[in-house]
Amino acid sequence: MSNSLYFKQVEIGPMSNFVYLVGSTETRKVAVIDAAWDIEGILRLAAADGMEITHALVTHTHPDHVGSWLHGAHIEGVEELLGKVKAKVVVHKAEAEFLKSLSPSDIIRSDSGDKINVGGIEIQLIHTPGHTPGSQCFLVGGFSPGQPDRLIAGDTLFIGSCGRVDLPGSSAEEMYHSLTQKLMQLSDDTILFPGHNYAAEMTSTIGAQKKSNPYLQFHSLNAFLAAMGYA
Numbered sequence: 001m002s003n004s005l006y007f008k009q010v011e012i013g014p015m016s017n018f019v020y021l022v023g024s025t026e027t028r029k030v031a032v033i034d035a036a037w038d039i040e041g042i043l044r045l046a047a048a049d050g051m052e053i054t055h056a057l058v059t060h061t062h063p064d065h066v067g068s069w070l071h072g073a074h075i076e077g078v079e080e081l082l083g084k085v086k087a088k089v090v091v092h093k094a095e096a097e098f099l100k101s102l103s104p105s106d107i108i109r110s111d112s113g114d115k116i117n118v119g120g121i122e123i124q125l126i127h128t129p130g131h132t133p134g135s136q137c138f139l140v141g142g143f144s145p146g147q148p149d150r151l152i153a154g155d156t157l158f159i160g161s162c163g164r165v166d167l168p169g170s171s172a173e174e175m176y177h178s179l180t181q182k183l184m185q186l187s188d189d190t191i192l193f194p195g196h197n198y199a200a201e202m203t204s205t206i207g208a209q210k211k212s213n214p215y216l217q218f219h220s221l222n223a224f225l226a227a228m229g230y231a
């Protein structure tokens with residue numbers, strides 16, 4: 001893969017959400033991850049860098065990750081985005097139904113292992129249910145040695161914590177499997193980019209989280225469930 005990664009992490013909105021722009025400095029195409037809160041601001045950011053938005057990737061469909069408030073009326077942020085740019089919305093198939101306002105032809109219903117090519121940069125999709133049934137993380141990697149992979153983890157894995165599992169559609173058991181069988185299997189130097197700015201740092205690594213994140217210290221599902229108050 002060409003080593004022309006364009007990558008931006010931007011905090012946005014009153015709930016400390018992180019929006020990400022991931023694309024190629026060569027082809028100048030970019031995906032916006034979790035387009036919400038301030039679509040105009042996101043568009044200005046991309047335009048200022050001469051980047052064309054071709055994809056809107058959705059980690060999950062909670063309103064703080066896909067919502068926007070235009071003239072006081074709540075609509076989908078991704079819908080507002082599509083009104084301004086020609087992009088495909090990538091949402092896990094388990095949650096596509098929640099983006100009611102989009103036409104089916106605007107949506108790519110993704111599944112685990114799918115790869116999205118954004119102007120030559122490959123983004124791998126990892127289904128990580130638990131916080132929501134269709135939560136997915138995005139792995140950007142395959143670069144030259146010494147340039148670690150990057151994981152955009154939505155509300156599945158935070159720095160020092162994990163996403164809530166007490167909401168409608170949540171599952172503590174699925175969260176445990178997503179954390180241990182998927183995210184903890186990634187290489188230790190993978191850089192973690194969470195869905196919210198909840199910690200003192202804006203990024204961490206999978207290796208550092210394996211050591212210090214209290215939610216990654218359980219060696220059995222039952223111990224995890226007990227700690228989460230479910231057993």
Ligand SMILES: [Zn+2]
Pocket residue numbers: 060062131155
């Ligand atoms: Zn959420």
